[in-house]
Amino acid sequence: MTNSEPEMELSSAQPHPFNGQVEELQRLILASGPEQGDYDNVCQRAAGELDKIASKLRDSHTVRADGPAHDSVQDCGGEAGGNGAAAEAVAAGRASRGQPERGLRAETTIDGPAARRLRAADSVAAEPDKRQAPLTGLLKLTEGVPDAEWLWAIADNVVLQKPTFSLTASDFTPFVPTFTLDMDPDEFPTSLNIVKHSTGVLERFAAADMLAPQLLKDKPSVEPMLDFIEHAELPSQVENREETDKELGKAKAAAARTLVxxxxxxxxxxWLWERVERWFDQDAQKRPDLVSCALLAYGNRARSDAASIATLKSPSLLPRLVHLLNPKSPLIVQHALLGLLRNLSIPEANRKPLGDAGVVEGVVGLEPWTEQRDVVGAVQGAAIGVVKALVRDPANAIRFANTSGPQDLLSLIDRTSDPALSLEATRVFVNAIRSLSQGPIASSPEAKEALEAYTSADALDAVAGLLAAPYPVLMNEGLVALSLASLSQKSAVEGALMRPSRVQTAPAPNASSTQADDGKGAKRVDLEQTAKLRPVDKLVKILDPSPASDNVGPEIKANAGTLVKSVGGKVADTIKGGLKNEAEIIAMDK
Known part of the structure; x- marks a missing residue:
């Protein structure tokens, strides 16, 4: 944009409470100007227009309806006359278009030196009372004044996606009035546009961590945002209802993300936690925005063990979360809920109360791993994250074994083209085997029965597939789980190690051309190539000390040796036949 371009057309929109807070918005716009290229000119021009507002309105007093004149309104900068005068300006514009402001009439009186000058020059018939001037006259005084919609459009365009300056509680004040929507169907579109721009700008500051923490202590600034998220709705007679509702939803979503x-x-x-927690009681199908916002806020709160434990101590929280484990809940709610439950399930101290409350059965009840849900991999992965942590508690591993969950996961592993999803699903079996095979519970009938669900042929095939994982930690997890499983299922583990892998769970980072694209960007390994792979062959590479073998650490080598000695039989014979170093064979036998 250059100064020679045609003048920007000023919006003829409805006045808004923000109109008078020009100094704060001017500071906001100018603070973003130097790095914006052509927007510099927009900023300069906006500043010039705002200067005109300030100079023209200094002489005018506030609008008076029936009765005595009101006191001058203090704007956020502390100067008198700003808010009321700017509101008068655009109200006058509306009156000149035949749209009198609600609560004002065309004969509303204006007092002050500027109004008296207008009376002398105005050709429009004035009221008999010479102290009055029609609102149409005030339009001349404020000719060229942009309204809030125009100003917010500028701010929305010039504020960086990642702002470089912070907003404090006092800076936040200009945003507050924009959360109030005018329910007049004629004025609602303009009011909605202002909210869209302002919430978008505010979200940028929040996402860039440029909203000062002390803002939360300023309850009068935060409460209007909560009210907007919770109560804003469309007027009953608004046009283009479906499209307008989407636009309002976007603004509310931006405000909700800011809150999170x-x-x-x-x-x-x-007080803020208490109010947001009450949103859990909303009907998730009717208000998924409120419920998911509350879930995300609590999920972010539970980002450490200490915070997770403290969060779960709220006596009313867990019953509310279990109630939301409903397959009819919208996907946005399910995903946010599972994310929160995953964070809560990480601390060991939380696993028992979560299991006792029915979280394991509730997650399985969502049916997240059925083929129909393959299109929502994020929900599938989030559900895996919850049970993967919970089955580390033996009682929860038993609970999960008594559901359709293990078989659902095995079906998912068999059909998915997402290696990461397959790996995480397999780790559920690893954790369950470990929790049921160690400690006093290992000898209990319940644990032995549950262990069968995690050591079936398909389950052990999946666990053995971890030996081909490109990450040492996963490889080691597979070795340990197979060793523990061999204590009660030696022949089953032997079979899993000797059978060719059906699916490569985790292709190496630099996979060869044997990978084929399934048309969706996902990679699946050629079955002819994977048919040649056996987990036992991977064990040979792990235990082979030659430079050409896999470079693994001593812990993995030791656990591989333990597994081979525990299983013995064909596995041990294959290993000995594959090793070239006699000293390594002797070491393995020891």
Whole structure:
């Protein structure tokens, strides 16, 4: 944009409470100007227009309806006359278009020196009272004044996606009035546009961590945002209802994301948690936005063991979460809920109360791993994350074994083209085997029966596939789980190690051309190539000390040797036949 371009057309929109807070918005716009290229000119021009507003309105007082004149309104910068005068300006514009402002009439009186000058020059018939001037006259005084919609459009365009300066509680104040929507169907579109721009700008500051933490302590600034998220709705007679509802939803979503960012701070006032927790009681199908916002806020709160434990101590929280484990809940709610439950399930101290409350059965009841849900991999992965952590508790491993969950996961592993999803699903079996094979519970009838669900042929095939994982930690997990499983299922483990792998769970980072694209960007390994792979062959590479063998650490080598000695039989014979170093064979036998 250059100064020679035609003048930007000013919006003829409805006035808004923000109109008078010009100094704050001017600071906001100018603070973003130097790095914006052509937007510099927009900023300069906006500043010039705002200067005109300030100079023209200094002489005018506030609008008076019936009765005595109101006191001058203090704007956020502390100067008198700003808010009311700017509102008068655009109200006058509306009156000149035949749309009198609600609560004002065309004969509304204006007092002050500027109004008196207008009376002398105005050709429009004035009221008999010479102290009055029609609103149409005020339009001349404020000719060229942009309204809030235009100003917010500028701010939305010039504020960086990642702002470089912070907003404090006092800076936040200009945003607050924009959360109030005008329910007049004629004025609602303009009011909605202002909200869309302002919430978008505010979200940028929140996402860039540029909203000062002390803002949360300013309850009068935060409450209007909560009210907007919770209560804003369309007027009954608005046009293009479906499209307008989507636009309102976007603005509310931006405000909700801002709230979630704010509540990620370490110190959040109790009143805010209490209000957001009540959103869990909303009907998830009717208000998924509120429920998911609350879930995300609590999920961000539970980002450490200490915070997770403290969060779960709220006596009313867990019953509310279990109630939301409903397959009819919208996907946005399910995903946010599973994310929160995953964070809560990480601390060991939380696993028993979560299991006792029915979380294991509730997650399986969502049916996240059925073929129909393959299109929502994020929900499938989140559900895996919850049970993977919970089955580390033996009682939860027994609970999960008594559901359709293990078989559902095996079906998912067999059909998925997502290696990461397959790996994480397999780790559920690893954790369950470990929790049921160690400690006093290992000898209990319940544990032995449950262990059968995790050591079936298909399950052990999946666990043995971890030996081909490109990550040492996963390889080691597979070795340990197979060794523990061999204590009660030696022949089954032997079979899993000797059978060719059906599916490569984790292709190496630099996979060869044997991978084929399934048309969706996912990679699946050629079955002819994978048919030649056996987990026992991977064990040979692990135990072979030659430079050409896999470079693995001593812990993995030791666990591989333990597995071979535990299983023996064909596995041990194959290993000995594959090793070239006699000293290594002797060491393995020891």
């Amino acid at each position: 960012f704010l509540m990620s701070e370490t110190e959040v006032p109790t």
